[in-house]
Amino acid sequence: MHKIAMIGTGLIGRFYTMSLKHFRGKDEIVIACAREESEAVKFTEEFGIPRYTTDMAKAIQDPEVDTVIVALPNYLHKKAVLLAAEAGKAVLCTKPLATSAEDALEMLEAVEKAGVFHGYLEDLVYTPKTLKALESTKNGALGKVLWARSRETHGGPHSDWFWNKEFSGGGAIMDMGCHCIEIARSFIGKRNRPIEVTCWADTQVHPIDAEDHAVGLVKYDNGSIGQFEVSWTFRGGMDLRDEVSGTEGTVWLNHWMRTGFEMFSSVGQGGYVAEKAEGDTGWMFPVGDEIGALGYVEMFLDMFNSMDAGKAPMETFYDGYIVNAVVDACYKSTQTKQWEPVELKDWRGADGSEKGKAPALKDFDAEHYLIKEELMPSGATKLILKNKKTGAISQIIK
Numbered sequence: 100m101h102k103i104a105m106i107g108t109g110l111i112g113r114f115y116t117m118s119l120k121h122f123r124g125k126d127e128i129v130i131a132c133a134r135e136e137s138e139a140v141k142f143t144e145e146f147g148i149p150r151y152t153t154d155m156a157k158a159i160q161d162p163e164v165d166t167v168i169v170a171l172p173n174y175l176h177k178k179a180v181l182l183a184a185e186a187g188k189a190v191l192c193t194k195p196l197a198t199s200a201e202d203a204l205e206m207l208e209a210v211e212k213a214g215v216f217h218g219y220l221e222d223l224v225y226t227p228k229t230l231k232a233l234e235s236t237k238n239g240a241l242g243k244v245l246w247a248r249s250r251e252t253h254g255g256p257h258s259d260w261f262w263n264k265e266f267s268g269g270g271a272i273m274d275m276g277c278h279c280i281e282i283a284r285s286f287i288g289k290r291n292r293p294i295e296v297t298c299w300a301d302t303q304v305h306p307i308d309a310e311d312h313a314v315g316l317v318k319y320d321n322g323s324i325g326q327f328e329v330s331w332t333f334r335g336g337m338d339l340r341d342e343v344s345g346t347e348g349t350v351w352l353n354h355w356m357r358t359g360f361e362m363f364s365s366v367g368q369g370g371y372v373a374e375k376a377e378g379d380t381g382w383m384f385p386v387g388d389e390i391g392a393l394g395y396v397e398m399f400l401d402m403f404n405s406m407d408a409g410k411a412p413m414e415t416f417y418d419g420y421i422v423n424a425v426v427d428a429c430y431k432s433t434q435t436k437q438w439e440p441v442e443l444k445d446w447r448g449a450d451g452s453e454k455g456k457a458p459a460l461k462d463f464d465a466e467h468y469l470i471k472e473e474l475m476p477s478g479a480t481k482l483i484l485k486n487k488k489t490g491a492i493s494q495i496i497k
């Protein structure tokens with residue numbers, strides 16, 4: 100049983116606390132920390148947490164605490180993680196790990212030097228659907244993954260600091276690109292090195308310095324491509340979708356809206372429907388188990404089970420560092436309008452020699468390869484062929 104300090108009691112601190120209390124969980128939050136005392140009091144009373152403070156160092160250094168969960172605005176992650184490492188406590192940090200790869204690397208080095216357990220709380224690779232799809236992908240169901248596309252869009256975040264670049268480190272790319280980049284990377288295979296990126300970003304709607312909409316491509320050294328689409332301008336709720344296509348198969352995942360629970364009300368139900376839902380009348384898309392659907396429950400299971408087993412969880416600070424490095428390259432690309440390299444001072448994956456094999460050429464006969472076969476509406480079958488010697492493309496209709 101672990102004794103936890105929950106540092107931050109806002110939206111994510113609440114979801115984390117609900118997840119840890121899920122099914123009467125055995126790990127206990129013994130102290131919670133918020134900026135304002137009134138917020139801390141309200142939170143600890145609501146969740147039956149014995150102590151509170153407004154001083155993060157005090158919470159982290161609390162002698163009863165063995166595990167620190169960092170659920171603070173982005174610019175404070177580094178401070179909290181360095182304090183936890185110094186105190187010799189296990190530390191789990193929400194996304195993005197840091198506001199730059201440089202800071203992320205410093206945090207990674209600090210926890211490794213201190214020899215403390217570290218987990219990167221990237222919940223969206225832990226949704227039950229994603230875990231199952233990742234398992235099928237690892238088992239070869241899709242063949243070689245060629246393209247992994249991930250989208251998170253909604254009408255924008257819920258607290259002031261997200262909109263201030265000084266505190267958030269960036270806009271939609273920093274906030275949600277980090278999820279999508281890690282989802283695509285997980286499907287493509289974490290041993291494959293992200294080598295370069297190109298990214299479009301703009302501030303289309305809101306009066307802020309950071310981007311509120313972006314689309315990016317992340318190229319991997321095995322030839323696969325990751326694609327992310329993130330926006331704070333989207334209307335209609337929260338759109339969380341992933342699409343993965345490989346040489347032998349395809350996966351489509353829809354995590355939030357239209358997932359099988361649709362409800363209409365002309366009068367409303369008096370409030371909250373699901374995270375980032377825009378209203379409570381008309382057609383709505385509630386989510387039965389939000390903390391389960393978003394991956395928080397499985398994520399903490401992996402974190403604490405791994406901690407008890409003395410092994411690394413599926414997502415560590417190293418993964419957070421890679422994501423920050425990709426995000427940095429994206430911001431550079433939005434300025435230069437060029438493909439930009441992903442700078443990784445610390446690379447622990449494959450050395451590039453494990454490049455995925457090109458799909459095998461299919462023989463049609465001694466002279467031809469078969470490019471494509473299709474049954475047409477007329478009932479005929481068309482075969483598109485390539486001559487092995489001349490390269491000429493032809494077709495026959497059967």
Ligand SMILES: NC(=O)c1ccc[n+]([C@@H]2O[C@H](COP(=O)([O-])OP(=O)(O)OC[C@H]3O[C@@H](n4cnc5c(N)ncnc54)[C@H](O)[C@@H]3O)[C@@H](O)[C@H]2O)c1
Nearest residue numbers: 107108109110111112133134170171172173193194195258
């Ligand atoms: N799916 C996810 O994994 C997910 C979802 C939302 C947010 N997040 C991440 O969680 C972090 C927090 O986001 P949020 O949505 O909970 O924000 P929030 O604004 O709802 O809450 C922030 C919390 O931090 C506390 N805080 C701020 N400054 C503090 C200080 N100096 N000392 C102590 N406490 C302080 C506030 O009191 C509040 O409890 C961010 O890094 C965000 O990116 C992750």
